[in-house]
Amino acid sequence: MVSERTLMLIHYLTGLGILVAGAVHIGTVFLTAPVKENLEFSGSPFSVMGVYRNAILAASLEALLLFVAFHAFNGLRVILIELYQSPRWERAVTWILTVAALLVVIYGTRTILIAYSIAQGVA
Amino acid sequence: MSGASEVLLRVYRYNPSNSGKPHYQNYRVPTFRGMTVLDALIYIKENLDPTLSIRYSCRMASCGSCGMTINGLPRLACFTQISELKSKYILVQPLRNLPVIKDLVADLDEFFNKHRLVKPYLIRRDVEEQENPREQYRQSDEELERYVQFAYCIKCALCYSACPVVSTDKNFPGPQALAQLYRYYIDTRDEASEERIRIVNNAHGIWRCHFADSCSQVCPKGVDPALAIQLMRREMMFGPSRG
Amino acid sequence: MAGRRNGLAVLVEALRTWLIPYRYGLERWSYTLQRISGVVITLYFVAHIVETGYVVGGPSVWTIRPDAQQYAERVWTETIKFLSNPLFDAGLAIIGFFVAFHTINGIRLFLAHFGWGLGRPTRPEPMHRPQSMSPIQRALFWASIAFAVFALVYTIDAFFGVLA
Numbered sequence A: 001m002v003s004e005r006t007l008m009l010i011h012y013l014t015g016l017g018i019l020v021a022g023a024v025h026i027g028t029v030f031l032t033a034p035v036k037e038n039l040e041f042s043g044s045p046f047s048v049m050g051v052y053r054n055a056i057l058a059a060s061l062e063a064l065l066l067f068v069a070f071h072a073f074n075g076l077r078v079i080l081i082e083l084y085q086s087p088r089w090e091r092a093v094t095w096i097l098t099v100a101a102l103l104v105v106i107y108g109t110r111t112i113l114i115a116y117s118i119a120q121g122v123a
Numbered sequence B: 001m002s003g004a005s006e007v008l009l010r011v012y013r014y015n016p017s018n019s020g021k022p023h024y025q026n027y028r029v030p031t032f033r034g035m036t037v038l039d040a041l042i043y044i045k046e047n048l049d050p051t052l053s054i055r056y057s058c059r060m061a062s063c064g065s066c067g068m069t070i071n072g073l074p075r076l077a078c079f080t081q082i083s084e085l086k087s088k089y090i091l092v093q094p095l096r097n098l099p100v101i102k103d104l105v106a107d108l109d110e111f112f113n114k115h116r117l118v119k120p121y122l123i124r125r126d127v128e129e130q131e132n133p134r135e136q137y138r139q140s141d142e143e144l145e146r147y148v149q150f151a152y153c154i155k156c157a158l159c160y161s162a163c164p165v166v167s168t169d170k171n172f173p174g175p176q177a178l179a180q181l182y183r184y185y186i187d188t189r190d191e192a193s194e195e196r197i198r199i200v201n202n203a204h205g206i207w208r209c210h211f212a213d214s215c216s217q218v219c220p221k222g223v224d225p226a227l228a229i230q231l232m233r234r235e236m237m238f239g240p241s242r243g
Numbered sequence C: 001m002a003g004r005r006n007g008l009a010v011l012v013e014a015l016r017t018w019l020i021p022y023r024y025g026l027e028r029w030s031y032t033l034q035r036i037s038g039v040v041i042t043l044y045f046v047a048h049i050v051e052t053g054y055v056v057g058g059p060s061v062w063t064i065r066p067d068a069q070q071y072a073e074r075v076w077t078e079t080i081k082f083l084s085n086p087l088f089d090a091g092l093a094i095i096g097f098f099v100a101f102h103t104i105n106g107i108r109l110f111l112a113h114f115g116w117g118l119g120r121p122t123r124p125e126p127m128h129r130p131q132s133m134s135p136i137q138r139a140l141f142w143a144s145i146a147f148a149v150f151a152l153v154y155t156i157d158a159f160f161g162v163l164a
């Protein structure tokens, strides 16, 4: 078992990571299209996908995905084990959230990989 | 507040032995200058309703037995003046987060057990020395300052009753116990750092504190348990930094 | 108030404690807001992953489709149509508020949890203000509120043009 200290250490570190990767994500989205239009989801998908032409930016999106997935699902775990206490409940919460987080990460990674390939083709 | 005025006390009543349901009862109490909520409750017990149960002893915020929820906040009844509540209507309930024994008397067993859990005493490795002391343990002023604030705790459970984590997590030690853990951890005479860390490094231990600071908000002795918990967490994250 | 621990009662008690910060001071408000914003952002995060997944082909496609570009254009247009109503706009404005708040307040908590900016233990004077409610911590809390309100106003203006 991973100790609670380690889990929370990762929680704090992913928080800091999101600060950086999130700023990059929001910044690039705002820069790739005029802000108001982008918030309105106008333009073309490639204005946003253009981000993926740059491998480093694509990698930072993958990092953001990993960080947020851990931070969010660990946060949910904390809330749920504070809600009710029993070994069975705790095990169920931990497993279900781990699987859910993995699914989100796998699906999101797939999106990033495909978008990266498409963007390479467009370039 | 003038001498002749009155307040209305709305008091929580609950008696498990005659299978009663919790309910509220109103009492009109004449006030005097400097009257505390405890004075008002004693007045009720002596003049209006002897069946009312309250627990108190020192009447001077030292024993920690008269904690209750007054107008929605956990407070010491003997340390809360009626005039400071600025209201003609006072709602008195037992402490939250604890079972009720009768009326305004909360059962502090679970609270004391959690205090016991963190070993609130100095632990020395050398047992022989404990039985035959050879010298005094010297401590500088500065070393004393590190923990003396937390040693002011009177175990009144107000912080325990205010804590939003305690309210749902029954295995969380609570602000008082965690503050006492730090008080002994940081004491230079104590030699059980690793053991103390182990006690609270679990899924319902110190990491569940979210720094809502309600404990420090209500503590009548200025102990600031939230500060102690954050300092303890720093020790647990970055390793011992003891002098 | 008497002890009982069945499922519904536990949930009601939990929501009451988590969602009603009234009377316990600023830090308790920050606790409540941090918790609510965390849950809301988590929901948004999952929805965002699902939504972007559709643009590259939906859950069943795991390679690049031959018509990937046209497909992306089409789904993108459909998604815009689906999302362009005031309800989603308002939702995104709230997400903006919560993200901004959670970020700055998260920094505040990160510092506080490790004892930074809290002051040192002293001998308490009667009725003194706890050191854990230090001016710098309070300032960071208000900064998070200010930033969140800014994000909210900015987003609302972007959608509804109230400032123009």
Ligand code: SF4
Pocket (backbone or CB within 6 Å): B064, B152, B153, B154, B155, B156, B157, B158, B159, B160, B175, B176, B179, B215, B218, B219, B220, B221, B222, B223, B224, B225
């Ligand atoms: S820390 Fe303060 S509120 Fe908590 S038990 Fe001790 S004296 Fe009471």
Ligand code: FES
Pocket (backbone or CB within 6 Å): B055, B056, B057, B058, B059, B060, B061, B062, B063, B064, B065, B066, B067, B076, B077, B078, B079
């Ligand atoms: S009666 Fe002793 S603290 Fe109130």
